[in-house]
Amino acid sequence: MGQKVELACIIDDDKIYVNLVKKIIEIKKLSNNLLIFKNGKEALDHFKLILENASEEILPDIIFLDINMPIMDGWEFLNEFIKIKNIFDKKITLYVVSSSIDPRDLERAKSFNLVTDYLIKPIELKKFEKIFDRNGHAAA
Amino acid sequence: MLNDLQLNSILEDFDIAYWKINLLSKEVTWSEHFNTLVGNPEFSESHFEFFLKEILHQDYRYDFRVYFDKLTEENEAFSIELKLKLSNGKYRWFECRNLKNKENNKETAVLLFVNIHQSKRDQYTIEENFFYYRETAQMTNTGGWYIDTVNKNIYWDNVTKKIIDCPLDYQPPYEEHYKFYAPEEHPTVTSAFEKCEKYGIPFKVELKMQNLYHKDFWVRATGKPVYNEEQDIIGIRGVFQDINEQKNNELNLQNSLDIIATQNSRLFNFAHIVSHNLRSHSSNLCLIVELLKEAKTDADKIELIPNVADISENLDSAINQLNEIVNRQSLLRKERRIVSFKKALSGVMASTSSLINRENAKIVAEFHKLKEISYIPEYLESILLNLITNAIKYKHPGRKPVIFIQTYIKNETSFLEVSDNGLGIDLDQYGDKMFGMYKTFHENLDSRGIGLFITKNQVETLGGSISVTSTVDVGTTFKIKF
Incomplete structure (x- = not known):
């Protein structure tokens, strides 16, 4: 087991899913802190605020982004996030996580450089551990 | 002697x-x-x-x-x-x-x-040829014409006059003969006639013409130069074939094809959406099972039970929603009838009276320009229901909802418009997704994102189209072309 992740971020409107992932992270002690947004806009607003205020608030090491969400979906978030990502002085690993098995979604996710991988729900516990582990090493 | x-x-x-x-x-x-x-x-x-x-x-x-x-x-x-x-x-x-x-x-x-x-x-041959010519001309609606470019005269035969829908003694005006072509065809017609008159280039084109009463119709036209003995071009002659019926069938067919293609692609999306929607619940179930396996104490396990209840409830409502869509689609087998807009609206208002009263919504309807339409009654009601509840759902918090509904005829086409004074929506951002399934743009608990998807489907199934204009904080107008 590598170094623990400091801050993980989940952007997803499925409350049950978020709840369950939260539990997994708690039980497996995968991350010290967890940031949760229920759509792309909330997340984007948060990151923009950090930028504007040059806030001391820490940025997540890892983001799990859902695709289908109200107000601002995963794709729209990615299009906006690209614009501000490089300003951050931190490597952020981003996973697109969706229950969609549509190959077109997979293609589209891979077309973004900042997307590390496309994960199809449900993500097994072991996979979660691996992701966080790898991420921990990478951050180290 | x-x-x-x-x-x-x-x-x-x-x-x-x-x-x-x-x-x-x-x-x-x-x-x-x-x-x-x-x-x-x-x-x-x-x-x-x-x-x-x-x-x-x-x-x-x-x-x-x-x-x-x-x-x-x-x-x-x-x-x-x-x-x-x-x-x-x-x-x-x-x-x-x-x-x-x-x-x-x-x-x-x-x-x-x-x-x-x-x-x-010879006489028999001529009579026979004339018979075949006349029968062919009538059967194929083909009329002859001649433009005498020297003396500036136009001659039409009887079939041409029939096609143009003018009396048999009508003398086509030389200078204004362009008025018999639809304005958008004028460049084509001018170029074809000029090339034929100047350089003797024959033409064969499909054109939209206008009869004496400005009604559009399609013809196939051919034209060839006529030379005098000195080989100067002295006129153009050719035929008009009335292909309005075929052309309209062709256009209808193309239209149907387009509708089928879009419906097909929507069905494809629908299939993915269905799988996605059901998968999101099943994947949650899988996660729970894994967590249950990991749970060390009974208390940990019991703590997960409410989640199972939530998932089953969500799964059930997702299936119900899909079922609702399928049910509405199956109304397709119903037939068109003459439906009064007023009656359809009062039916919808009766079924939504509690919502209308709760929100204190005001509905103004003007149907005097177009009182009724041949439509599937259930569709019309469903369309009105979706647009009205939509307008109320996304009302502006600062004012009571007002919905203005009107019908009218423009260019021989029937229209229905439903306007509201609600939240409005940024079409630059969401326009192309307005009618998608499960697309919700406002954080509203009862947004389900299927209403407009169904409405678009119903309108298009009956050969119409729906469009939207909107201004944030001012309101939204849905326009249905029947």
Whole structure:
């Protein structure tokens, strides 16, 4: 087991899913802190605020982004996030996580450089551990 | 004067044979040429009887006998066209008439037989060709036209006049003949006519024309230059074929194809959405099972149970939603009827009265320009229901919802507009997703994202289209073209 992740971020409107992932992270002690947004806009607003205020608030090491969400979906978030990502002085690993098995979604996710991988729900516990582990090493 | 021999030779040259009839004895003698024509037959009966029996086509026997009797008894002149069997055994057309008896000779009469076979055949060919031409022109709705570019005149035949829907005595105006083409066709028409008139280039085009009453219709037009003896172009002539029906069928077919293609792609999306929607719940179930396996204490396990309840509830409502969509789609088998907008609206208002009252919504309807429409009643109600509840759902928090509904006819097409004073929506951002499934743009708990998806489907299924205009904080207008 590598170094623990400091801050993980989940952007997803499925409350049950978020709840369950939260539990997994708690039980497996995968991350010290967890940031949760229920759509792309909330997340984007948060990151923009950090930028504007040059806030001391820490940025997540890892983001799990859902695709289908109200107000601002995963794709729209990615299009906006690209614009501000490089300003951050931190490597952020981003996973697109969706229950969609549509190959077109997979293609589209891979077309973004900042997307590390496309994960199809449900993500097994072991996979979660691996992701966080790898991420921990990478951050180290 | 010519003697008999000279006369005979002239007549022979002109292929004219004759009979001499003794009016007293009624005895007939044939000219030599006549004898040759029918093959110098040998017979025992009289010339007349032999002629009737063996030479004259049976169709003319009765008439000929009557005329012959009248001539011999009353000296009455006659002329008849008949068919004679010649030496080669074939029938040929002859004109038979008696020579005017100038000398008042009551003893003999002369009957001429003039070979008219060639002209008769030409006449038949012309009549036959004309028949085929006329039938073809009528059956294919093809009319002829001629533009005399020198004298600046236009000629239309009757079929063209029928196609243009103008009276038969109508004289097409040379200067204004462009008014018979739809404005968008003017560049094409001008270029085709000019090229033909200047350079003699023929054309064949499909055009949208306008009849005398400005009604659009489609024709296929061909035009070719007409030259005079000096090889100067003096006009253009061609045909118009009325292909309105075919063209409209073609356009309808294309339209249907487009609708089917979009519906197909929507179905494809629908399938993915269904799988996605059901998968999101099933994947949550999988996660729970994993967590249950990991849970060390009973308390940890019990803590997960409410999640299972939530998932099953969500799964159930997702399936119900999908079922609702499928049910609405199956209304397709219903038939169109004349539906009154007023009635449809009052039905919808009755079923949504609690929502309308709770939100204190005001609905203003103006249907006097278009009172009714041939539509599937359930669709019209469903469309109104979705647009009205949509307007109320996304009302502006600062004011009570007002919904304005109107119908009208523009360019022979029926329209329905539903406008509200609600939140409005940024179309630049969301426009292309407005009618997608499960697309919700406002954080509203009862947003399900299927209403407009269904509405679009219903409108398009019946061959119409729906569009939207909106201004944030001002309101939204949905326009349905039936």
